[in-house]
Amino acid sequence: MKPKVILNEENFLDSNFRKALATWLGISDGDEITYAMIQQTTELDVSRSRISTLNGVEHFTALKKLYCSSNQLTSLDVSQNTALTMLWCHNNQLSSLDVSKNIALRGLWCNNNQLTALDVSKNTKLELLSCTNNQLTKLDLLNNTALTGLNCYGNHLTYFDLTEQKNLLFVIIDSDTIVDRQRNFNKDLRIIRRYR
Numbered sequence: 001m002k003p004k005v006i007l008n009e010e011n012f013l014d015s016n017f018r019k020a021l022a023t024w025l026g027i028s029d030g031d032e033i034t035y036a037m038i039q040q041t042t043e044l045d046v047s048r049s050r051i052s053t054l055n056g057v058e059h060f061t062a063l064k065k066l067y068c069s070s071n072q073l074t075s076l077d078v079s080q081n082t083a084l085t086m087l088w089c090h091n092n093q094l095s096s097l098d099v100s101k102n103i104a105l106r107g108l109w110c111n112n113n114q115l116t117a118l119d120v121s122k123n124t125k126l127e128l129l130s131c132t133n134n135q136l137t138k139l140d141l142l143n144n145t146a147l148t149g150l151n152c153y154g155n156h157l158t159y160f161d162l163t164e165q166k167n168l169l170f171v172i173i174d175s176d177t178i179v180d181r182q183r184n185f186n187k188d189l190r191i192i193r194r195y196r
Contacts, residue, residue, distance in 0.1 A: 005033045005059050012056035020046040021056075038062065047071070047088070057081065068092070069109070078102060089113070090130070099123055110134070111151070120144055131155070132172075141165065153194040 005011055007029055012018045018029055024044060025037055041060050045067040052072045057063075058080035065086040066078065073092040078084060079101045086107040089097070094113040099105055100122045110118070111132040118131055121143045129147065131139070133154035141147060145164050150171040160179045162168060168189055173179065175193040 005038065007031050007033055011059065014051050014053045014055065016049050017046060017051045017054060017056065020049040020051065033059065042083075043067075064104075106146075111154075127167075 007018055007021060007027060012021065022028055024046070025033065025041070027033065038060055039062050042062050043065040044060060044063055047067045048070045050072060051068070052074070054068060054073065054076060057066070058077065061080060062083055063081045064083050066081065066084060067088045068076070069088045070091040073089065073094055076089055076094055076097060078087065079098065082101055083104060084102045085104050087099070087102070087105060088109045090109045090111045090113065092113050094110065094115060097110055097115060097118060099108065100119060103122055104125060105123045106125050107128040108120070108123070108126060109130045111130050111134065113134055115131065115134040115136060118136055118139060120126055120129065121140060124143050125146055126144050127146050128149045130151040132151050136152070136155040136157055139152060139157060139160070142161065142164050146167060147165050148167050148169050150168060153172050153174045155174070157174065157177050160173065160177055162171070162179060170190045170192065171179070172192045172194060175195045179191060
């Protein structure tokens, strides 16, 4: 028998997160979030809700799409949300982001944070990555051969190895970033350079 999950401060620290969950699930603070609700919640949108922590999101193990952008998050633990295919966590204050357990991830939008590193090496299904306006100095994409779109300007990246990205259709980078492409790269690849 699954343990009960109650929508309360013990399980969900942030009161704004609890309010957003109550609205999304159609329940009230103090109500039980049933196992059926957890299994049926494959999408959750708590964007623009003034949330400072998503503590408790780990209960939603069936989540495929998580929208938590434009909040006040300084950390985000999605290690228990292994079904995630899309994650929108842009416009927060994240200094780190671990998506190593999210191997089903196909889209990641983590732009406008304070990330100094981003490891997407385990996310081999990743098709779209937007990590603009962070503090990245390196981004290893050798394992991300499914990538079709990459948006990474506004970082401190000086070199990009795109030799394995045969499916890549567009990349948006800073004007001074050096790009290494394979000889047989996709002829449709558009490299868009942004000037600072």
